[in-house]
Amino acid sequence: MTTVQQPVQPQPKAEARETHFSSKRVLLTIAVILVVLFSLAPILWQLLTSFKTNQAISAVPNVYFPRPDQLTWQHYVELFQRRPFLNYMFNSAFVAVTSTLLCLAIGTPAAYALARLRLKGERIILGLILIVTLFPYILLFLGLLEIVRAAGLANNYLALIIPYTAINIPLTVLVMRSFFLQLPRDLEDSAKVDGYNTWQMLTQILLPMTVPALVTTGILAFIFAWNEYIFALTFITRETMKTIPVAVAQLGGATLFEIPYGPIAAATVVGTLPLVLLVLFFQRRIVQGLTSGAVKG
Amino acid sequence: MAKLELQNLNKTYSPKVIPVKDVSLTVDNGEFLTLLGPSGCGKSTTLRLIAGLEQPTRGKVFIGDRDVTNLPPGKRDISMVFQSYALYPHMTVYDNIASGLKLQHMSSNEIRERIRESSGALGLEELMGRKPGQLSGGQRQRVALARALVRRPEVFLLDEPLSNLDALLREQVRAELKQLFEAQNTPVVYVTHDQTEAMTLSTKVAVLNRGDVQQLDPPQRIYTHPANMFVAGFIGSPQMNLLHLKSDGKNAVLGDYRIPLPGGFTSPPDVTLGIRPEHVRLAQPGDAHSFQGRVFLVENLGMSNLLSVQLPGSENRTIRSLLPADRPWSQEDVTLALPPDAIHWFNTETGERLSNNTRPLVSNTANSTPLADSNPRL
Numbered sequence: 001m002t003t004v005q006q007p008v009q010p011q012p013k014a015e016a017r018e019t020h021f022s023s024k025r026v027l028l029t030i031a032v033i034l035v036v037l038f039s040l041a042p043i044l045w046q047l048l049t050s051f052k053t054n055q056a057i058s059a060v061p062n063v064y065f066p067r068p069d070q071l072t073w074q075h076y077v078e079l080f081q082r083r084p085f086l087n088y089m090f091n092s093a094f095v096a097v098t099s100t101l102l103c104l105a106i107g108t109p110a111a112y113a114l115a116r117l118r119l120k121g122e123r124i125i126l127g128l129i130l131i132v133t134l135f136p137y138i139l140l141f142l143g144l145l146e147i148v149r150a151a152g153l154a155n156n157y158l159a160l161i162i163p164y165t166a167i168n169i170p171l172t173v174l175v176m177r178s179f180f181l182q183l184p185r186d187l188e189d190s191a192k193v194d195g196y197n198t199w200q201m202l203t204q205i206l207l208p209m210t211v212p213a214l215v216t217t218g219i220l221a222f223i224f225a226w227n228e229y230i231f232a233l234t235f236i237t238r239e240t241m242k243t244i245p246v247a248v249a250q251l252g253g254a255t256l257f258e259i260p261y262g263p264i265a266a267a268t269v270v271g272t273l274p275l276v277l278l279v280l281f282f283q284r285r286i287v288q289g290l291t292s293g294a295v296k297g
Numbered sequence: 298m299a300k301l302e303l304q305n306l307n308k309t310y311s312p313k314v315i316p317v318k319d320v321s322l323t324v325d326n327g328e329f330l331t332l333l334g335p336s337g338c339g340k341s342t343t344l345r346l347i348a349g350l351e352q353p354t355r356g357k358v359f360i361g362d363r364d365v366t367n368l369p370p371g372k373r374d375i376s377m378v379f380q381s382y383a384l385y386p387h388m389t390v391y392d393n394i395a396s397g398l399k400l401q402h403m404s405s406n407e408i409r410e411r412i413r414e415s416s417g418a419l420g421l422e423e424l425m426g427r428k429p430g431q432l433s434g435g436q437r438q439r440v441a442l443a444r445a446l447v448r449r450p451e452v453f454l455l456d457e458p459l460s461n462l463d464a465l466l467r468e469q470v471r472a473e474l475k476q477l478f479e480a481q482n483t484p485v486v487y488v489t490h491d492q493t494e495a496m497t498l499s500t501k502v503a504v505l506n507r508g509d510v511q512q513l514d515p516p517q518r519i520y521t522h523p524a525n526m527f528v529a530g531f532i533g534s535p536q537m538n539l540l541h542l543k544s545d546g547k548n549a550v551l552g553d554y555r556i557p558l559p560g561g562f563t564s565p566p567d568v569t570l571g572i573r574p575e576h577v578r579l580a581q582p583g584d585a586h587s588f589q590g591r592v593f594l595v596e597n598l599g600m601s602n603l604l605s606v607q608l609p610g611s612e613n614r615t616i617r618s619l620l621p622a623d624r625p626w627s628q629e630d631v632t633l634a635l636p637p638d639a640i641h642w643f644n645t646e647t648g649e650r651l652s653n654n655t656r657p658l659v660s661n662t663a664n665s666t667p668l669a670d671s672n673p674r675l
């Protein structure tokens with residue numbers, strides 16, 4: 001507005017425009033706050049509940065802003081002292097990490113092959129993979145149960161690791177394939193001319209550029225495995241091998257009719273925290289445009 | 298250092314897609330061969346066959362005495378500059394340039410020495426620590442060049458390395474390229490669809506069309522002796538005038554005029570007269586062939602004016618003439634002369650060149666100097 005010299009600049013009009021502009025901003029801010037509140041409210045409520053004393057939790061009317069004497073660490077202490085919660089966390093972490101790594105290790109080469117090789121029936125393969133991702137995984141449950149029984153895998157981490165890996169592979173393949181497709185092919189050709197053999201090319205040229213996509217798909221696979229409930233509930237019955245979702249669901253009160261809101265909330269918070277930390281930690285790695293500069297765009 | 302030889306190369310993707318039909322070439326030490334042709338004519342495919350990035354369906358590639366047809370690209374001792382530069386985005390400029398040498402297990406001292414040598418000429422010292430993302434297009438292009446040069450390969454391959462640069466920079470880098478590669482006593486194969494690059498850089502040009510070599514000659518000869526109508530129309534800007542004419546055996550018929558055909562061959566019934574706009578000049582008294590025509594379009598190209606002239610006669614024929622800017626002409630009607638020795642004759646049906654006139658290149662200045670030696674046959 002100021003760089004272009006205009007002979008007559010009607011002042012009121014400019015002002016009107018500015019107020020219009022700022023009212024737009026205000027609306028936008030309000031909308032953002034509402035959306036954030038809407039999505040964060042349940043989590044914030046859980047967080048609050050996990051720190052409130054039992055009395056404060058059951059108080060009517062609801063305690064939104066607890067006094068200091070209504071706050072307590074007790075629920076957390078209880079989680080780790082009265083129950084093997086560290087153990088549950090280890091189980092979850094082990095199963096989730098292993099299945100995620102396996103999933104990436106199997107899915108990424110497959111995706112690369114699908115992106116780069118001219119395979120016969122490539123469309124059919126992709127179509128099948130897509131159909132698998134659309135298939136509700138719960139429906140696999142009964143069949144898997146039979147298999148687990150027949151293979152004698154009950155109460156074995158493998159009973160969870162294998163299905164989690166399998167369920168996540170189609171998504172991994174699809175996401176990684178579209179990533180490979182947009183990587184310039186010249187880079188690989190250039191590496192070949194430079195004398196990299198296939199393995200060196202994959203590990204030294206391709207892999208460093210693939211990290212953001214690997215992290216993104218890895219996080220998705222990890223979250224699924226971390227949160228999965230049905231398989232974990234049925235295939236694992238031994239107490240020391242249970243994962244967090246199952247353990248949280250089985251937190252019981254002293255009596256049948258008492259629901260231990262506090263410990264459940266605390267367990268939820270503890271169970272969610274690793275995911276939040278994971279995303280925050282890798283957020284920096286998910287840098288857009290890591291490939292910029294490879295080719296003139 | 299060794300010469301590069303292609304023997305009957307063919308690449309067939311499917312019965313309908315045959316980007317390289319039958320290409321045989323040799324490029325000697327110190328020769329700069331340009332593959333020139335329109336988009337999709339198989340230039341890049343030919344280059345990739347030489348590099349080993351594609352396997353030929355038939356034919357062989359030799360570097361020196363080695364048959365490299367079945368060797369992987371890394372074992373052929375070639376380096377290649379890609380149109381997109383293809384720098385490794387996660388490595389610094391230094392590592393990019395060094396990557397090929399490191400794979401040859403060269404000592405880091407020697408690598409440093411070599412890089413200093415080749416990057417000094419390209420002005421890259423300041424940029425060694427940067428990542429490709431932090432470079433301008435021209436700088437990336439230089440890094441790509443340095444990466445190729447530093448390897449000191451037996452053959453250099455370049456695929457349209459200048460096409461991503463803006464016009465001004467392109468001209469500058471073109472000149473640098475010429476000097477750089479003149480200093481290397483190595484075969485260079487350069488792909489471009491820009492004829493100026495082909496003309497200025499190469500010692501030999503192969504004009505490709507639809508997977509076949511149309512002509513393989515030094516740039517000068519490609520310009521003065523196009524082997525067929527495709528080359529004639531493709532090389533030269535503005536494009537050569539091509540007039541399809543009937544022939545009565547001895548003369549080509551243009552309206553009321555008869556233009557004698559040179560002897561030495563039996564004339565087909567349909568011939569094509571080709572003459573470059575820069576050779577069509579305003580007639581002077583005593584000119585053998587002059588035509589009255591009406592100017593209907595003038596394009597000012599700065600250095601010269603491009604006149605589009607309608608020739609008399611029932612057919613709607615036009616001919617374009619390039620006149621120096623300081624050369625006046627009567628606004629409407631002009632009389633144009635077609636210097637007989639600047640005329641190229643082609644068989645319309647086959648497109649092949651008919652005559653064999655061996656005449657030195659006539660430049661723009663010829664327009665203002667009367668031709669001393671007219672072709673005696675005419």
Ligand SMILES: Nc1ncnc2c1ncn2[C@@H]1O[C@H](COP(=O)(O)OP(=O)(O)OP(=O)(O)O)[C@@H](O)[C@H]1O
Nearest residue numbers: 310314315316335336337338339340341342343490
């Ligand atoms: N992998 C492939 N599979 C099938 N056809 C291909 C393949 N690669 C190239 N072609 C075809 O071969 C022909 C020649 O391609 P090429 O890349 O050699 O053209 P070019 O001369 O380099 O053109 P440009 O100037 O546009 O780069 C094109 O018609 C192209 O579609």
Ligand SMILES: [Mg+2]
Nearest residue numbers: 340341342456
């Ligand atoms: Mg090309």
